[in-house]
Amino acid sequence: MARSKPSPLESLLDSPRVRDAARTLIDAVREEAAERTLAPQAYEKALRQLGRLRGRPLLYPFLAQGLGRGARVTLADGTTKLDFIGGIGVYGMGHSDREFLEVAVVAAAGDTVFQGHLQPGPEYLRLSRALLRHAGPRLKHVWLSVSGAMANENALKMIHQKRHPADRIVAFERGFAGRTLAMAELTDQPAFREGLPLRGNVLTVPFFDPSDPDSTQRSLDALDAHLSRHPGRVAGMLFELVQGEGGIHTAPREFFVALMEHCRRAQVAVWVDEVQTFARTREIFAFQTLDLADHVDVVTVGKMLQASAVLFTHAYNPRPGLIAGTYAGSTVGMAVGASLIERLEHEGYLGPDGRIAVLGRRVDRRFESLQKRMPHAVGPRSGIGAMQAFVPFDGSSPVASTVMQAAFEEGLLLFSAGDRPTKIRMLLPLNITDEELESGFAMLEKAIRRVGEELQIPC
Numbered sequence: 001m002a003r004s005k006p007s008p009l010e011s012l013l014d015s016p017r018v019r020d021a022a023r024t025l026i027d028a029v030r031e032e033a034a035e036r037t038l039a040p041q042a043y044e045k046a047l048r049q050l051g052r053l054r055g056r057p058l059l060y061p062f063l064a065q066g067l068g069r070g071a072r073v074t075l076a077d078g079t080t081k082l083d084f085i086g087g088i089g090v091y092g093m094g095h096s097d098r099e100f101l102e103v104a105v106v107a108a109a110g111d112t113v114f115q116g117h118l119q120p121g122p123e124y125l126r127l128s129r130a131l132l133r134h135a136g137p138r139l140k141h142v143w144l145s146v147s148g149a150m151a152n153e154n155a156l157k158m159i160h161q162k163r164h165p166a167d168r169i170v171a172f173e174r175g176f177a178g179r180t181l182a183m184a185e186l187t188d189q190p191a192f193r194e195g196l197p198l199r200g201n202v203l204t205v206p207f208f209d210p211s212d213p214d215s216t217q218r219s220l221d222a223l224d225a226h227l228s229r230h231p232g233r234v235a236g237m238l239f240e241l242v243q244g245e246g247g248i249h250t251a252p253r254e255f256f257v258a259l260m261e262h263c264r265r266a267q268v269a270v271w272v273d274e275v276q277t278f279a280r281t282r283e284i285f286a287f288q289t290l291d292l293a294d295h296v297d298v299v300t301v302g303k304m305l306q307a308s309a310v311l312f313t314h315a316y317n318p319r320p321g322l323i324a325g326t327y328a329g330s331t332v333g334m335a336v337g338a339s340l341i342e343r344l345e346h347e348g349y350l351g352p353d354g355r356i357a358v359l360g361r362r363v364d365r366r367f368e369s370l371q372k373r374m375p376h377a378v379g380p381r382s383g384i385g386a387m388q389a390f391v392p393f394d395g396s397s398p399v400a401s402t403v404m405q406a407a408f409e410e411g412l413l414l415f416s417a418g419d420r421p422t423k424i425r426m427l428l429p430l431n432i433t434d435e436e437l438e439s440g441f442a443m444l445e446k447a448i449r450r451v452g453e454e455l456q457i458p459c
């Protein structure tokens with residue numbers, strides 16, 4: 001039987017000729033890149049120059065070479081580091097993942113580098129479909145964009161238009177929503193909005209506190225107080241189901257259900273920010289992990305997706321003119337994002353016994369054993385799946401920074417989260433191997449011991 005003509009909507013990687021050519025190019029690039037390293041002095045100079053150009057130095061003396069493998073990344077001076085933070089949650093399959101490189105190379109050889117909403121290509125359609133395939137029956141539409149903050153801006157505009165003239169938004173204490181002016185106001189971090197003109201339309205409620213048996217009631221009371229003080233004026237409530245920048249805090253399902261049901265009764269939009277949780281909590285969306293699909297109106301995603309988007313119910317579809325933007329995303333980002341979702345589906349990552357959940361349990365065991373050996377240095381832990389954190393020593397910010405710098409010197413990349421206490425955060429690649437995990441924890445242990453000795457504090 002004659003083979004039917006392939007569709008332009010299918011991945012060109014299905015063609016053996018295209019795949020072979022992609023592999024050849026990737027091999028050539030990797031071989032060439034591997035031969036290029038900077039001598040120590042030239043590396044230092046490049047870092048200093050980068051600091052000058054940015055107007056401030058980098059947090060770590062880190063300049064990538066352009067090569068890596070799995071959780072390991074090679075720096076331009078030829079040294080390698082274990083990357084347990086992945087570009088703050090972006091490199092979901094680690095570095096130089098073969099499948100992603102092939103998808104990316106083929107997408108990069110396509111018609112345009114970026115795609116907009118006026119002239120979308122097949123990658124735009126594939127990514128939109130892939131996102132909605134997983135989003136449940138309520139979320140019917142998706143609008144792509146180029147950063148988590150931009151997806152959140154679109155979400156905010158849709159909510160305000162739908163709930164007009166309600167002009168207030170409720171957000172959690174310690175939450176983070178992004179770096180635009182509006183998102184800086186929704187973010188509960190004074191330093192992130194210092195000097196900015198604020199609109200004063202954000203109302204906060206406390207996030208779940210596991211040490212307080214009345215925590216849910218306290219948050220409900222705070223929401224109630226806002227609703228009664230501003231009758232008809234509260235448009236939406238922003239939910240970060242696992243607070244990432246705030247210190248990797250989550251809450252039981254009942255906490256969110258209580259608040260979301262309250263929002264529903266008060267006609268307040270339920271807006272879930274999944275920019276950091278996307279594909280990290282064992283389902284594609286944390287609202288699925290927590291079984292909240294029936295409650296959400298608007299959901300934003302980003303980071304690991306290599307693109308960003310807002311997903312929304314029919315009721316929140318805005319009138320023409322409200323959302324647009326030149327870029328919907330890069331062709332490579334969209335293609336890799338769609339491929340990520342397909343891989344999560346087909347390579348056993350999802351579900352209570354999928355690879356993301358199992359990774360969370362592997363990390364738990366490693367932390368438990370570290371905590372036994374260093375009870376004063378490894379304090380309270382929090383985390384789910386591929387997002388994890390712990391309080392180092394007393395949780396003061398300078399000590400946490402010292403541990404992170406020591407870990408970097410040992411060969412491990414980590415990042416902070418939250419404040420009072422400051423935690424050390426891991427946003428792990430979903431496909432991290434046991435060997436990589438073990439090496440990383442061995443480096444962490446060495447770093448902690450060094451800091452304990454230097455600062456003369458017991459581990």
Ligand SMILES: Cc1ncc(COP(=O)(O)O)c(C=O)c1O
Nearest residue numbers: 147148149176177178244275276
């Ligand atoms: C929960 C959350 N929302 C929004 C953002 C903003 O995303 P972006 O930095 O891509 O604008 C982030 C980034 O860290 C985030 O963690």
